[in-house]
Amino acid sequence: MPRAYCAGPLFNAAERAEMDSIARTLEAAGYATFLPHRDGLEFARLKPELEKLGASADEAARILDRAIFSLDTYQLLRRCDVVVANLNGRVADEGTVVEASLAWHAGKPLVLFKADARSMLGGSDNPMLTGLGEFDVIDRLSALPQAVDEAIARDRARRVEETLSRGAEIASLREGGDDMTALAKTLYGAFRNAIPT
Structure with missing residues (x-):
């Protein structure tokens, strides 16, 4: 049980x-x-x-x-x-x-x-x-x-690693400057399919 x-x-x-x-x-x-x-x-x-x-x-x-x-x-x-x-x-x-x-x-x-x-x-x-x-x-x-x-x-095997990978990608974009359009495109591509409809 x-x-x-x-x-x-x-x-x-x-x-x-x-x-x-x-x-x-x-x-x-x-x-x-x-x-x-x-x-x-x-x-x-x-x-x-x-x-x-x-x-x-x-x-x-x-x-x-x-x-x-x-x-x-x-x-x-x-x-x-x-x-x-x-x-x-x-x-x-x-x-x-x-x-x-x-x-x-x-x-x-x-x-x-x-x-x-x-x-x-x-x-x-x-x-x-x-x-x-x-x-x-x-x-x-x-x-x-x-x-x-x-x-x-639910499969949780890569939960921490996947979160860290996404975070690293976002951090890299933020360190590269203040291009909010590029950042928004990355966020949209990375997370829109993860949101339940």
Whole structure:
């Protein structure tokens, strides 16, 4: 059974409930899930235990920061087959951005989810984030299982190399001067077929 890492904001009851809904939707479709606030380390519960062992409050916090980072990175990169990143909010949670970036660079299937109209750039999210999910953002909870299936099936073998190759071509044109017509022609030729109709 494929295992999904559920990345998203977890800083209040509403955010945790939303993440629980995402996990339940995937579990109902046959996926196992790793949900950090449910399956990971709880800072508030472990910090007093570390202090009982003699750690100062600051030392306990530093230990837990490292432990949470280590566990969540291990789960994402080694134990899970796909990452579902919840981008809801005006801007995505910074931890979610890191988790999505780790998934993209490691070649993991990545599904971006956002059912929230708030965005930073007049209806669009930052392209440095949406590009990680091939500019495809799922906006319905019910559509997540199919999107996860498709992400797992998609060939990702050359994703990083292809992006770097396109970037190098664009950088070369930019270094060659300010000919916006030539740049626009290159961009049009390189990317127009990559945009779904």
